[in-house]
Amino acid sequence: MARNYQHLGVYSDWVAAANRAHRLYPEAPPGEETRQKLREVLGFHFAEERPRAVKVERRWRRDGLVGEEVSWSVGYGPRTHAWVLKPEGVREPLPAVVALHDHGGFKYYGKEKIADGPDETPPVLQSFREELYGGRAYANALAREGFIVLVPDVFLWGSRKFPLETIPEWDRSVGSAIHAWWKGEHTPDEIALFHSVCAIHEHTVEKYCHLLGTTLAGVISYEDRVAVHYLRSRKDVRPEAIGCIGLSGGGVRSALLQATCDHIRAAVVVGMMCTYGEILDHNVASHSWMGLPWGWARYGDYPDIVACRAPSPLMVQYDEDDPLFTLPGMRAAHRRIAAHYRRMGAPKNYVGEFYPGGHKFDQQMQESAFRWLRKHLVGRG
Numbered sequence: 001m002a003r004n005y006q007h008l009g010v011y012s013d014w015v016a017a018a019n020r021a022h023r024l025y026p027e028a029p030p031g032e033e034t035r036q037k038l039r040e041v042l043g044f045h046f047a048e049e050r051p052r053a054v055k056v057e058r059r060w061r062r063d064g065l066v067g068e069e070v071s072w073s074v075g076y077g078p079r080t081h082a083w084v085l086k087p088e089g090v091r092e093p094l095p096a097v098v099a100l101h102d103h104g105g106f107k108y109y110g111k112e113k114i115a116d117g118p119d120e121t122p123p124v125l126q127s128f129r130e131e132l133y134g135g136r137a138y139a140n141a142l143a144r145e146g147f148i149v150l151v152p153d154v155f156l157w158g159s160r161k162f163p164l165e166t167i168p169e170w171d172r173s174v175g176s177a178i179h180a181w182w183k184g185e186h187t188p189d190e191i192a193l194f195h196s197v198c199a200i201h202e203h204t205v206e207k208y209c210h211l212l213g214t215t216l217a218g219v220i221s222y223e224d225r226v227a228v229h230y231l232r233s234r235k236d237v238r239p240e241a242i243g244c245i246g247l248s249g250g251g252v253r254s255a256l257l258q259a260t261c262d263h264i265r266a267a268v269v270v271g272m273m274c275t276y277g278e279i280l281d282h283n284v285a286s287h288s289w290m291g292l293p294w295g296w297a298r299y300g301d302y303p304d305i306v307a308c309r310a311p312s313p314l315m316v317q318y319d320e321d322d323p324l325f326t327l328p329g330m331r332a333a334h335r336r337i338a339a340h341y342r343r344m345g346a347p348k349n350y351v352g353e354f355y356p357g358g359h360k361f362d363q364q365m366q367e368s369a370f371r372w373l374r375k376h377l378v379g380r381g
Contacts, residue, residue, distance in 0.1 A: 005281045015280065025276055028300025030310040030340050037299045038259055038308060042218030045260075049222065050229045057081070060118035064088050065143050067117060071159070074226050081159035082152035082227065083117050085143035086236065095241035095377035096148040096231045098257070099139040100224065101157065102132065103249025103288050107198045108191045110158025111151040114250075115139035127186040132247065134363035142245075145370050146378065148237055152227040154253065155219050162201065164194060171201045206289045217293040221256035228263050240265065241377045245369060247271050247361040248324075252291040255306040258314060266313040266376035268369045269306060270361045271324075273316045275336070276301050278329025286324055303333040304340070311346030313376045315369060318352065322359045330354075 005012040018024060028034040039045050051072030060067045068084040086094065101113045111117075112125055116137040129135055143149040153159045164172070175197030187195070202216070209215050224244075232239040243266040246254040251272025258267035276297055279287065291302065306314060316337065318330045334352040341350040351372060355365055 003281075007281075007284065022298045024297050025301040026299065027336075028304035028308065030308050030344055034300065034304060034308040035259065038293075038296070038305060041215070041293050041296045041299065042221060042256075042260070043214035044218035044222045046222070049225045050233075051080075051226050053079075054230065054233075058118065061088060062116070062118065063140070065140060069117065070230070072226070072230060074223050077155070078159060080153055080223065080226075081111070082150055082230070083111050083115050083139075084148065084150055084234075085115065085140055086148040087143060087146060090146075093236050093238045094146060094148045095243070095373075096150065096234075096237045097142060097373060097377070098224065098227055098231065098242070098244040099142065099149050099151045100244060100246030100250035100253040100257070101151065101154070102247050103252075103290060104128070104132070105195055105199060107157050107161050108194050110153035110160065111139075112158065115149075115151040124187050124191060132360050134360070134366065136363065136366075138361065138366050141366065142370055142373075145374065147373070148231070148234070150227060150231050152224070152230075154223050155216075156198070156202070156205065160223075161198075162205075164197065167197055167201050168204060171204055172197050175200045202289060209289075210294065215293045216289040217252070217256060217291070220253060220290060221260050224253055224257045225261050228257070228261055232263060239263070243267060243373050243377050245270070245373070248359065249288055249290055252288070255302075258312065259305050259308050262309075264309075264312065266315075266373060267306070268315045268317070268373065270317045270365065270369070271319050271322060271359050273303065273306070273318060273333045273337075274325035274329040275303065275332045278326045278332065282326050282329070283324055301333075301336065303336040307337045307340035307350075310341045310344040311349045313349045314341075315351045315353070315372045317361070317365050317369065318354045319359055320354055320356050324359055 002013050054072045057069040057071055065085050066088050071079045071081045073079055101110045139149045139151045179193045179196035206216050231237050242263055244254045244257045244264055245268040247270040251269040254267050254269045258264050320327055337350055341347050
């Protein structure tokens with residue numbers, strides 16, 4: 001009897017038809033062939049991926065850290081703004097981590113969601129952090145562990161967001177209707193409206209990506225590689241000891257950066273790992289285009305992306321009650337990644353951790369991730 005998919009209904013047999021047309025989610029083993037297929041799917045790579053016209057916008061000292069706001073051009077759109085955080089009083093070069101903000105359906109801010117800068121944290125972000133990050137700015141906590149931490153905005157968020165007046169009228173009208181139906185309890189009206197409009201606008205952006213021969217995942221991973229090159233240009237960074245970390249949409253960014261950037265020494269993906277097959281009958285609607293690069297399902301599964309640079313060290317943290325995924329799908333992803341690392345002769349270079357609770361990167365998870373990053377970037381855990 002054919003399987004019934006809850007959100008496909010009378011079209012449930014569409015899945016089997018697609019699988020006959022082209023086998024879905026074949027195993028894509030680690031190595032250059034898989035990486036090349038991924039590059040082709042993402043569709044946004046350049047021979048030169050360095051930041052342009054870098055500026056230091058301001059500096060500050062706060063709570064034992066030295067901070068800088070820097071900006072650069074990625075070659076299109078408004079300038080990217082990023083925060084650099086490092087321990088006060090340290091003279092020697094340090095290992096570095098790119099801390100990647102989440103999607104969160106929250107595009108008004110980017111870096112501010114996971115880091116404290118020179119100004120007071122907006123109240124709306126305090127409640128956001130309570131829900132997802134155990135109530136703290138984890139990028140600052142990571143910097144206090146002895147790392148230089150770069151927290152960049154990325155395409156569609158913060159300094160890189162689309163102005164509301166640029167967004168097509170149709171998207172604004174539909175977004176306004178959604179906003180009237182649903183308003184965040186702790187979110188100022190202006191910001192809530194912006195997020196409602198952006199939820200619709202992301203689909204339009206992906207259409208533009210297809211017209212331009214690329215994908216949202218490809219554009220975002222390119223901009224994150226530019227951020228890595230910025231870190232490598234700094235004299236206070238050990239260029240051979242750079243990692244990345246992120247929750248949710250930040251986990252997608254971390255997975256793509258691990259897959260596409262040879263300069264990443266260790267990557268942490270949090271709350272963003274499952275097989276595509278299990279997402280298919282669970283919660284497609286809530287997912288961003290970031291984690292669904294067009295056409296990849298013909299070449300491999302999502303876990304194959306993050307494992308394609310094995311044996312490069314990788315940690316994945318899974319939330320057992322995450323509403324975005326099923327537990328069987330997360331466990332299947334864990335087994336698939338572990339098998340890739342065994343095949344490459346480095347089973348210990350992959351660590352998968354399962355935690356009770358919903359979609360989050362709480363302080364217990366953060367501390368474990370920080371220890372693991374110290375082990376691989378500093379040599380002690």
